[in-house]
Amino acid sequence: MRIPCPYCGERDAHEFAYLGDATLTRPDPAAEDAEARFHDYVYLRDNPAGAHVEWWYHANGCRQWLKVERDTRTHAIAAARAAREADTPAGDAA
Amino acid sequence: MSRAQRNRLEAGGLVDRSQVLDFSFDGKRYRGHAGDTLASALLANGVRLVGRSFKYHRPRGIFSAGAEEPSALVELRDGGRREPNTRATVAELYDGLEATSQNRWPSLGLDVLSMNRLVAPFLGAGFYYKTFMWPAKAWEKLYEPFIRRAAGLGRAAEGTDPDHYEKATTFCDVLVIGAGPAGLMAALAAGRTGARVILADEDFLPGGRLNAEVHEIGGQQGAAYAAHVAAELASLPNVRVMTRTTVFGVYDGGTYGALEKVNDHLRVPSPFQPRHRFWRIVARRAVLAAGATERPIVFGGNDRPGVMLAGAVGTYVQRFAVRPGRHVALFANNDAAWRGMLAAQAAGANVEAIVDVRGDVASVLTEAAKAKDIRVFTGARVIATHGKKLRTIDVASAERGHERLYIDTLAVSGGWSPAVHLTCHHGGRPVWNEAVAAFVPGATPPGLSVAGAANGSFALGAILKEGAQQGAEAAEALGFPVPPLDVPHTSEESTALQPFWHVADSKGAAFVDLQNDVTAKDVGIAHREGFRSVEHLKRYTTLGMATDQGRTSNVTGLAIMAELTGASIAETGTTIFRPPYTPVSLGALAGHHRGKDFRPVRLTPTHEWAAKLGAVFVETGPWLRAQYFPRKGEKDWLETVTREVKAVRSSVGLIDVSTFGKIDLQGPDVGTFLDRVYINTFSTLAVGKARYGVMLREDGMVMDDGTTARLAPEHYVMTTTTANAAKVYQHLEFCLQVLWPELDVSLASVSEHWAQIAIAGPVARTVLSRVVDKDVDVSDAALPFMGAIEGTVMGGVKARLFRLSFSGELGYEIAVPARQGAKLAQALMEAGHEYGITPYGTEALGVMRIEKGHVSGNELSGQTTAGDLGLGRMASPKKDYIGRVMAGRAGLIDPDRPSLVGFKPADRTKRLRAGAHFLGLGAPADMAHDEGYMTSVAYSPHLGHWIGLGLLKGGAKRVGDRVRAYDPVRGEEFELEVCAPGFIDPQGERLRG
């Protein structure tokens, strides 16, 4: 598998470390039900067959965390953006 | 030409007759030529019996001339280089080659276990499941050893492989897989556009079928044309031709795996050359031109040495100038096989008969055969064969009834199966094409197209066109301008074929899978027992599951199953293929990563210095660290370590602590950031001070610990444990980039930039004061406990001085640029000489931290909370931090959780053992009564007996209790006293001294 790093270009997946679901948001620790929310944040994961947005860390490269859209069935990568720019429109960095 | 090569034709072939190569098979010496394979050289010398079959130990010969070979498997080389199950048909001959036959005892000619044939009824389909089902105990003791001895194939290598293997990655625009006519044209068409092209072929000679058949292409002989194209390709700077290279797998993103057999064609690899090279080829486009594999017709006695694929007979005659036998017949169902046989006849093979299942064969073929005195049997079939090695065949036809022919070589052709394997590697399923009676590629991996015989195009003219077209299209799709390419002219050829699989009325065992000894009858049994799915058929009969992966048997087995069920082949299904296409050596997969080179070894800046002092080193993660420094006369490590500890506690010692992770943090928000990743507060830390910190994972468990110092208002430097250095850095980057991108903080890993040496002991300050430069004040006032200052040492060397202590003594850590580390160690040795300064290793460090009650890797197990480790009070209640919420879960704050305490043996002479479990006095030794376990132990020179740290249910409130240490692994059980974790100087007076 090859991941198009916005800084380094397309690189082999061996250079990256994987963290999983990138759609989760760290809950508000001050919330009333913070413990339940953190429980879901830490432990609950979907396992979709198809499009998946996930964190990859370019450990042997620029050391940037990337938000990668990958199809779990084909490993086709639709987009990869740096975490800090992850809210910009999709596809521009791929 | 050697006289001994009695089956070598007088002329022709692509072998170099000027080069005579000596080789041996089963100890007998023979000669062949450069350009031979082991199989062609054996045939040239009249050797036809080369192995025994897997299950029944039937005599077997050479069946094919390529990678599909099911029978001619031999052992090559010996000792650490021994290589079992090598296909003689693709093993390139070299001078001094030594091969032995497999699966026979005591010899190939006389094989005792061939009596397996007598018990064949018991070894049929499903015998693994049926015959040996009961009693289960007998498997281990009786059945399996018998089956292993009786049915084992080759022997594995003995000893370490002395050769080197390497891995490499390369990139191209167009990868062409296969250098037959389609591949050559594809590479030429793409190469002429200027695209970067790689042409890979498993053979050592490009050309594929052009070297094995007789054709005229654009006025040139086929093999000459192949050489001509290969030469042009070699002259193009943008084209790389990789022979002896098998592309074995298609991976994601246009990545292809390939194995280059760099030195298999030599007895021993050339100096500084690897045996094999594992290639990762990243290609923007690929053209698969892997050709096709001929399939046999199944009939009784079709496994005798002398029965051979028709294309193989043609290959041996045309390419190797070898007559596979004296009296040749053909049994076929297609026109191509006739042409091959007529050409073989013209080249000097003695073809005596052609048997075709078709009643109606083109007269141009039958007339040509008859003109050469070849007897023609149409509407006919081979119903039996005889001889240990083939001597006669029985032919039956409506026209002539039964007839016996004296034949020693029977060429068989049931048509061709495209080599679709790589198209399946992304889940594509081949589809049955009725027109060519073959499975052709279905969906292909992204970026890969298929050309030529691999695509079901069997006529040479069409193959050349398709290759050129696919090559050009691949380049064009990448934006390369495509110049016109004239595809050379070749004569039309008929590919007429009538599907025919199995001579149902033949006599004797009719083998579908020659390598796994699966017969047509086994397929029938599987069918009768209700197996309909192809995948079930495979597993039940083991059809196609041997090392050849059913190259010559899958389609035939499927077709026989279809005949039995009355369904069409398309309805019956298909088998798909997974990587690798052909076996890949484990050595190549490992590359240089084996033994001591499994991963890089990291040496500390003082490694050489420590080695000179006689240090014993220990692996800690990737690092080699000095474990202890034995002196002459010390009887064991314990004596050495005890001396080192005593020296530190009474005077001074030094240790390299450079392996700790070091992270430089700068920016206005570092304090805020650290407050969020540590459980304790760092924003309030004064400049010039350091603080011990603990960080959690988000699930509330401790991730790591270490000290972090503030060197300037916006500049901190963090240390992590050796083991977690990379993990912590990655975590911090995640927090910054993903969780809190609004924080203005920059991180840099500086672990390698700084050498860090700790000195500890009552006179540490005196020693330190002798290495720092004059203007650096290290007095207690200027550099108090937990102080951190910058300065210079050894006459201008930049340094950071931290007053820290892991040992519990007055201690400092001195960081200097990495390459000054050894010099610093030496300077400290000289400065402390009069105090007997003692270098110590990780063992003594461990003893002192246990004496002091500090936690380390054994306690930071990923299953402990800060509270478990007695560090709960460090957590600031005034802020949020990673892991805070989850650490507050009821189960993690339960006061009964196992938590850190110290232990002493009630009988002070007992030695404690890490891993021992705790049980209440008198409690039964079972999981229900388990109260935790010992994490770390040491012999305390200070106390004069063994001490331990462990996680005990109830923790601190158990101090003063007695429990049992229960160690069933070592068979030990004795009483312990529970004490506070801290066996020396609990008030910390020494380190503040």
Ligand SMILES: [Zn+2]
């Ligand atoms: Zn990168």
